[in-house]
Amino acid sequence: MIDTAGYGKALFELAAENGSDCLVREELALIRTVLKENRSYVTLLDTPAVPTEEKQALLRQAFGAVDPMLLNFLSLLCEKRSFYLFFACADAYDGFYDEAHNLLRATAITAVPMQAYQMDALSKKLESITDKTVILTNRIDENLIGGITLRYGGVQLDDSIRSRLDKLRRSLSDTIV
Secondary structure: OOOHHHHHHHHHHHHHHHOOHHHHHHHHHHHHHHHHHOHHHHHHHHOOOOOHHHHHHHHHHHHOOOOHHHHHHHHHHHHOOOHHHHHHHHHHHHHHHHHHOOEEEEEEEEOOOOOHHHHHHHHHHHHHHHOOEEEEEEEEOOOOOOEEEEEEOOEEEEEEHHHHHHHHHHHHHHOOO
């Protein structure tokens, strides 16, 4: 098995060195979307039943228009029968890209969709705390009663009504009357 973080980092460093890190990131996102919609294609590119040359030809046919360095990267994954690890490599690339460009991805989980002004205010608050440019997404979880759970950079801040009720429940159960 390959080291996906190492492969993602190597791809990022090569792309950055060539000044194509933004382009490669966009192309990785497109490839990721295509492969998620066609999971059987990933299986095909990993199967030992199909000769490597044939798989390489399929890759060139499907993704021949992408940056040649990225196409070589895809070919390498295919050659090592590790194409199923493409998604993890792409995620690692994104992490190195974000770090190099001072970006922070955050997810606000709420019971109802956030308004644009709320998203903007939360982004600005996070930017002031982290000194990074925040890319905020809103995910809806109908199981939340209200409030917000915020996830970013390995941190989770939970200020949902559910967590407050759980804290109250634990507090009451610990109380001796």
